Amino acid sequence: MKKFALVGNPNTGKTSVFNRLTGLNQHVGNFPGVTVDKKSGQVKLHDETIDLIDFPGTYSIYPHSSDEQIVYDVFSNPQHKDFPDAVLVVVDASNLERNLLLFTQIYDLNIPIILIINMSDIAYRKGIDIDVEGLKAKFPSITICETNARIGVGMTELKTEIFNLKTTEVSRQQIIENYVLAPIDNQESQKEEVKLRFDFIKQLIHDFVKKKKTVEEKETKKLSFWDKISIHPVFGYVIFAVIMLSIFQLIFSIAAFPMELIDGSFADFDSWTGEKLPAGLFTDLLTGGIIPGLGGVLVFLPQILILFFCLGILEETGYLARAVFIMDKLMRPFGLNGKSVVPLISSAACAIPGIMATRTIPNQKERLITILVAPLMSCSARIPVFTLLIALVIPNKTVFRFLNLQGLTLFCMYFLGIVSALIIAWVLKLLIKNKEQSYFLLEIPDFKSPRWANIFISLFEKGKVFVFEAGKVILAISIILWALASFGPGDRIEKAVKNVHFTSENVADSAQLLASVKLENSYIGILGKTIEPVIKPLGFDWKIGISLLTSFAAREVFVGSMATIYSVHQEDNKGLLETMRNEKNSLGKPVYSLATGLSLMVFYVFAMQCMATLAIVKRETKTWKWPIVQLVYMGILAYLSSLIVYNLFS
Amino acid sequence: MIKKLHTCKIGEKLSVFQILPSEISSKLLEMGFYCGKEIEILYKAPFGDPLAVQVGDYILSMRKNEAQFIEVETKLN
Numbered sequence: 001m002k003k004f005a006l007v008g009n010p011n012t013g014k015t016s017v018f019n020r021l022t023g024l025n026q027h028v029g030n031f032p033g034v035t036v037d038k039k040s041g042q043v044k045l046h047d048e049t050i051d052l053i054d055f056p057g058t059y060s061i062y063p064h065s066s067d068e069q070i071v072y073d074v075f076s077n078p079q080h081k082d083f084p085d086a087v088l089v090v091v092d093a094s095n096l097e098r099n100l101l102l103f104t105q106i107y108d109l110n111i112p113i114i115l116i117i118n119m120s121d122i123a124y125r126k127g128i129d130i131d132v133e134g135l136k137a138k139f140p141s142i143t144i145c146e147t148n149a150r151i152g153v154g155m156t157e158l159k160t161e162i163f164n165l166k167t168t169e170v171s172r173q174q175i176i177e178n179y180v181l182a183p184i185d186n187q188e189s190q191k192e193e194v195k196l197r198f199d200f201i202k203q204l205i206h207d208f209v210k211k212k213k214t215v216e217e218k219e220t221k222k223l224s225f226w227d228k229i230s231i232h233p234v235f236g237y238v239i240f241a242v243i244m245l246s247i248f249q250l251i252f253s254i255a256a257f258p259m260e261l262i263d264g265s266f267a268d269f270d271s272w273t274g275e276k277l278p279a280g281l282f283t284d285l286l287t288g289g290i291i292p293g294l295g296g297v298l299v300f301l302p303q304i305l306i307l308f309f310c311l312g313i314l315e316e317t318g319y320l321a322r323a324v325f326i327m328d329k330l331m332r333p334f335g336l337n338g339k340s341v342v343p344l345i346s347s348a349a350c351a352i353p354g355i356m357a358t359r360t361i362p363n364q365k366e367r368l369i370t371i372l373v374a375p376l377m378s379c380s381a382r383i384p385v386f387t388l389l390i391a392l393v394i395p396n397k398t399v400f401r402f403l404n405l406q407g408l409t410l411f412c413m414y415f416l417g418i419v420s421a422l423i424i425a426w427v428l429k430l431l432i433k434n435k436e437q438s439y440f441l442l443e444i445p446d447f448k449s450p451r452w453a454n455i456f457i458s459l460f461e462k463g464k465v466f467v468f469e470a471g472k473v474i475l476a477i478s479i480i481l482w483a484l485a486s487f488g489p490g491d492r493i494e495k496a497v498k499n500v501h502f503t504s505e506n507v508a509d510s511a512q513l514l515a516s517v518k519l520e521n522s523y524i525g526i527l528g529k530t531i532e533p534v535i536k537p538l539g540f541d542w543k544i545g546i547s548l549l550t551s552f553a554a555r556e557v558f559v560g561s562m563a564t565i566y567s568v569h570q571e572d573n574k575g576l577l578e579t580m581r582n583e584k585n586s587l588g589k590p591v592y593s594l595a596t597g598l599s600l601m602v603f604y605v606f607a608m609q610c611m612a613t614l615a616i617v618k619r620e621t622k623t624w625k626w627p628i629v630q631l632v633y634m635g636i637l638a639y640l641s642s643l644i645v646y647n648l649f650s
Numbered sequence: 651m652i653k654k655l656h657t658c659k660i661g662e663k664l665s666v667f668q669i670l671p672s673e674i675s676s677k678l679l680e681m682g683f684y685c686g687k688e689i690e691i692l693y694k695a696p697f698g699d700p701l702a703v704q705v706g707d708y709i710l711s712m713r714k715n716e717a718q719f720i721e722v723e724t725k726l727n
Contacts, residue, residue, distance in 0.1 A: 060680040095707040098682040126707070187676045194676065198684045223693065233696035325711050329697045439674045439716055441681060444702055444709040 003051045003082070004043075004162065007071065007106065008090030009099050010057035011445050013118045016149035017090050018054045019457050021159065026457070028465055030622075032081060036070045039461075045163045053082060059098065061105040061181065062190050064439075065362055075109060076181050086112040086165055093123035093130060093146075096209060100201045101194065105181075112165055113142040116158065121148050122446070127212035134208045150451050226447055230322040240323050244345045247310045251349035252380060255302040262302070266295030285479070288486055293478030296554065297471040300352050300612060301463055307346050307353035308462050309455060314342075315360075316450030321442055328440060334422050335429025337361055337440070340370040344421065347377040348414070351613045352470075355620055356462060365434040369425050371620060372630055375613050376421040378414045378605065381555040385604050386413055388559050392580055393597030409601075416605050420637070466616070473615035481553050484524040496521040509567070516567035524549050538603065538642040539596035539650065541585065548609070555609045595650035599642040606638035651724050656701070656717035660691045664722040672719045682706055683720055 008014040018026075022041030029038045039054040055074070056067035063069040074080045087106055091099035096117075107113060117130065136144050143161050147154035182189040229235050270291045277283040314320040320342070328338030336344075339361045347354030354374045361367035378386075387410075394406050487493070496517050502510045519525050528546030535545055543565045551558035559576070566583075568575040583591040608614065614627040621627075652667050666687045669675045682705045683689070692702045692709060700713045 062676065062680070064674075064677045097706055098708065101680060128707075191676050191679055194679050195684060198679075198682075227693075231693060231695060231702075236696065321711070325700060325702065326695050328713070329695060329699050439677065440700060440711070440713045441674075441677065441716060442700075442711045444711050 001049060001051050002085045003053065005053050005055055005074070005082075005084035005087045006090065007055045007087060007102065008057060008116075009059050009092065009102060011443050012057070012090045012092040012099060013149045014054070014057060014090045015454055016451060017088070017116060017118060017147065017158075018052065019454055020149050020152060020155045021162075022052060024457065024460065026461065028461060031070050031074075034066065034070060034073075036067055038070075038082070043159065043162060045159050048163055050162065052088075053084065058102065060101055060194065062184070062194075066364060067362070072181075072184060075106070076184075084111065086114070088114045088116055088162070090116045090118050093117045093120045094126050094128055096128075096130065097198075097201055097205055100204065101197055104197050104200065107139070107142070109181075114158070114161055114165060115139070115142055115144045117144065117146045118149055120146050120153075121151075129210040129212065131208040131210070135204075138204070138208070224447070227322075230319060231326055236322075236326045240326065243314070243319075243323075244342070247307065248345060248349055250310065251303050251306050251346065251353070255306050255349075258302040259299050262295060262299045266291060266298075270295075284486060285482070289479040289482030290475070292482075293475040294471075296478055296612070297467060297474050300350065300466065303350045304353040304356065304462060304466055305459055307349070307357065308459050311342065311357060312455035312458055313450050316448075316454060318445040318447045320360075321444045324442060325444065334425040335366065335369050336425055337363060337366040337370075338442075340366060343370055343374055344377055347374040347379060348417075350379050350381070351375040351377065351610070352466070352616050355613065355616050356466070358620065363434075363438055365429075365432055365438065368432060368621065368626065369428045371617055372428060372626065372633075373421040373425045375608060375610065375630065375634065376417050376424065376606065378417040379555075379610075381610065382413070382604055384556040384559050385551075386410055386601055388562075388577070389592075389597045389601050391577055392592050393594050413601055413605055416602070420606070424633075424637075465619070469619045470612065470615040473618060474612050477611040477615075478553055481524070481550065484527070485519060485522050485550060488521045488523055488526065493518055493521045512564075512567040515564050519546065519561075519564055537646070538639070539593070539599045539646040541591060544600065548603075548607075551609050553611055555604060558604075558609075593650065595646050595648075598649055599646035602645045603638045603642040606634055606641055608634040652721055653724070654718050655689075655691075655703070655720040655722050656714040658691055658722060658724070660693060662690065663725040664689050664691075665725060667721040667723045670719045670721060674716060675719060678716070678720060681710060682708075688725075689722065 026041035324338035529542040547561035
């Protein structure tokens with residue numbers, strides 16, 4: 001199959017062109033040997049198909065980031081697996097001068113080219129008139145198409161040209177002989193070349209582009225009302241805060257409904273499977289490991305989709321660049337970038353979409369720091385843990401006349417998460433070495449209405465990547481956790497079950513007791529007991545230890561595990577509270593003292609108790625190194641903080 | 651008069667005099683800051699940093715950190 005490349009500057013509508021050409025025939029893979037995502041898709045006309053690779057947006061063939069590096073790597077090496085048969089170069093008609101730099105570089109490689117002059121409507125509004133016929137005469141060897149991909153103008157013609165393009169094996173040897181790219185490490189010769197190219201481009205613009213001084217053009221020069229207000233020292237931040245709060249609320253509240261639906265239907269399906277299938281190991285694996293595991297993957301989808309829907313609108317309209325612009329200075333002292341703000345705030349609902357949203361941070365170091373601290377923001381899965389523990393150890397009374405002590409405690413937990421995220425970011429800034437140049441050059445696009453198809457295609461992609469790539473890891477870990485919680489060494493569980501004295505006549509109570517005994521004697525139960533000496537200084541007993549281990553699946557599992565261990569009905573939070581409140585240790589003192597409760601809460605603020613987050617960090621950083629670093633540093637932080645808190649309050 | 655971009659005021663008519671040697675000099679050149687290019691600071695973020703610069707047909711935001719490597723000539727109106 002023929003392989004075409006799609007290249008262009010950022011903000012040229014390249015994504016729109018790609019989406020128009022390929023529709024949903026897209027998939028995300030990897031360029032060999034590097035951590036850059038390779039987005040490719042198939043263009044179909046009649047029964048012919050062409051592979052189209054969407055290269056990362058770049059201003060020049062000479063790279064300044066790892067994303068741009070891949071463009072140079074592929075185009076400077078005709079032997080490269082992804083070296084294309086032809087190139088589609090997208091340029092923004094309203095900003096030809098800067099866009100043509102990349103075009104002239106690709107042009108000199110002698111690969112067949114289709115030059116796509118996109119966004120002709122905006123150019124027209126700005127009074128820019130391009131003499132396309134003149135350009136065609138100037139570059140007779142290439143095809144030139146005019147499109148407006150946002151609304152789909154010119155796409156049929158473009159498709160026809162793509163399939164008409166003659167790619168008669170331009171011998172690769174010839175390309176190598178005509179090779180004109182400067183060596184990657186020779187900045188001086190690159191600069192000389194770019195200067196010469198701009199001289200040539202200035203002449204082209206002079207000859208083929210006319211700019212009429214229209215009334216509208218004068219108006220666009222001045223800043224619009226929305227421009228001014230979005231960067232205003234007061235209203236700019238107010239607007240940003242309101243937008244972020246609304247997104248936060250959406251992820252929190254609207255996502256809750258589909259999440260419960262997913263949770264509920266998986267639970268129903270789970271018990272239905274359990275009833276229908278004959279009892280046995282396979283059924284147990286299905287109902288205890290695989291089905292809840294799949295549910296555990298899908299349950300994150302609503303939050304991911306809602307966040308990326310909102311972000312898609314902000315990005316497509318051009319607002320996001322302005323938000324980044326006003327937030328940058330505030331984030332810089334912490335080693336973060338203006339672009340870190342949105343992922344961090346989103347992480348306060350759920351770290352998974354937050355971490356996926358770090359894609360937009362161009363600097364690798366700043367992106368990595370953002371990923372590493374994002375799970376410190378208190379996510380919604382911590383709330384069930386916090387509410388249980390707060391109800392257990394914090395009295396429901398008013399302090400300072402109007403503050404509810406329980407609410408205040410919850411606020412402190414959130415605040416602790418935010419502050420520690422910033423402090424850790426600052427520490428990481430000093431620790432992590434940077435290979436890339438650090439700079440902040442961000443184009444501020446005009447405000448425009450969003451193109452919904454782009455947003456929905458990107459939602460589809462994000463969902464697919466999460467379910468199929470992070471999902472694999474989540475499923476694997478939940479099967480392992482299931483096995484550890486269902487099996488014990490030898491016939492230990494069977495023996496323990498035989499020794500149970502059922503005191504209650506109630507079938508449900510007996511089943512609860514049975515589950516409790518089974519868990520206690522499983523591998524995870526034994527592990528929980530084994531780590532008791534380690535967690536004792538934090539005020540935790542082995543029952544808490546078991547729940548800490550099981551809640552590695554997801555933080556809220558803590559509550560369910562506690563219910564199983566104390567053999568009370570899960571639905572009945574009051575029963576669990578009562579039982580936990582009455583729990584006494586060997587000295588006859590309550591297990592859940594203020595010190596233990598606070599220590600446990602602080603532990604959940606810091607500990608990396610979420611396999612789904614680890615899975616997505618692995619997916620985004622493309623190595624196990626960073627999720628492991630995260631697991632370890634957050635674990636140490638959790639242990640030490642709990643130790644301090646426990647000793648302060650006991 | 652020649653000065654560095656980060657010291658310029660909003661709305662001053664400027665043209666690029668030269669890019670000072672630095673890690674990002676080739677990047678700045680590729681973004682369109684070639685010698686003689688007419689530019690103008692459109693607005694600044696609260697706290698005066700970053701800056702939004704009109705470069706020909708588009709707006710680019712940059713930190714003062716990057717702007718200090720661009721030497722500009724002020725044009726007399």
